[in-house]
Amino acid sequence: MRWFVITVAALVGTAILEVALIAASVHYLGVLVTLLLMVATSALGFWLLTRQSSRAWREMRSATADQRPPTAEAVDGVYALVASLLVVVPGFLTDAIGLIALIPVVRRAVHRRVLARLALRLPPSMVGPVRVQAKRGRSSATHTPTTPTTSVDARQLDMGTIVEGDVR
Template identity: 40%
Template sequence: MSTPASGSPGRRRRLVPGWLLLVAFVVVPLVEIYVVIQVGQVIGAWWTILLLIADSLLGSWLVKREGGRAWRALRTALQEGRMPAKELADGALILAGGLLMLTPGFVLDVLGVLLILPFTRPMGRSALARVIDRRLAPAAFAPYAGATGGVGRNGSGGRGGGPVNDDRPGPDVVRGDVVE
């Protein structure tokens, strides 16, 4: 599924790159199967199954514990009247880590545990902030885009008092009617 990209009406932009789909649906399962087979050859099939079950139980316990902490922190932030950005990011990372822990295998379980544990979550939080910033920063200028559909030539969406303001008032000018 694709949506039109801003700037040109005929050009389309993919929501998810093709290489990412290839990695998610082909490479990751193959790596998981390989690792499970290697672990099974080293410790035996029954111990591998037992380890996968124990891994799932540990993951569900961690999600319950850390999810409860994140929920309490979110409620506290809202009661204090402050923006709960950190708390929402933590909740999203715990949810993503829990989903990764549901998949059978060891590789994604390790990644899931890293997203869930409170001392490794700040790394995931900063990565999530970069992704969100990269995805939302262009959208922040969309309401101020000029007639061409892009940001104005002065980088301010045509609203600034820069060298080119596309015949729109700058930040110091307020349009209105005089009523006597």
């Protein structure tokens, strides 16, 4: 219920800001220039949408051809689709957010964050390759998902003899 209220408030707030920005644009630039800008950014959004979706589809097919799970490519494709759709929607605020979201640095940061959150929500057996460390003579083994943010180096641990391996 909380997410629903936040989503509705964000959509209403965005709509109010869009109308205010369009009104300010009409006041300072005129009706014709404002309409031309909105049509031009929507056309740019459609072009980005076709370009980004075909690129994402190509990368997903390449990943499956290499027998890799296309998780990263799928997340990147959905992200590019949402960012391109924001540019298609008429309005200056959504255009700015969509274009900023397509900058490669921003894209990588969001991509890492989404994958990290996704890995936290999935059961450990679905995360993918797992780094396993076990001390001889003990029955307990620790495992952590192999992600850039959670890597464990056996040399830093002082637990005796450690047997390492990747489990797929």
